[in-house]
Amino acid sequence: MARSAGKSPRKAAKRPAAGAGRKAAPPPRAKRTDWTNVQVAWPQPKQAISLRIDQDVLAWFRDGGPGYQTRMNAVLRAFVDAQRRRR
Numbered sequence: 001m002a003r004s005a006g007k008s009p010r011k012a013a014k015r016p017a018a019g020a021g022r023k024a025a026p027p028p029r030a031k032r033t034d035w036t037n038v039q040v041a042w043p044q045p046k047q048a049i050s051l052r053i054d055q056d057v058l059a060w061f062r063d064g065g066p067g068y069q070t071r072m073n074a075v076l077r078a079f080v081d082a083q084r085r086r087r
Contacts (some may be wrong), residue, residue, distance in 0.1 A: 046073075 061068040 061072050064071060
């Protein structure tokens with residue numbers, strides 16, 4: 001259907017926004033972080049090796065997606081650190 005030339009579409013009446021004229025509350029301030037006792041742990045250099053791993057163990061780490069070698073290293077690092085604390 002064609003519109004008649006004499007009618008114009010209705011315009012929505014402008015209403016003031018809710019809370020108009022009121023000041024908005026300031027955003028909450030973030031807590032400041034204390035950086036005075038931060039210790040940076042730089043990654044140690046890695047060495048490429050050839051290592052034989054059980055197939056199921058390797059599959060489990062690989063199933064976790066990219067970064068499986070990093071996760072394997074983290075597990076070994078945790079074991080070494082725990083053994084050092086025992087001595």
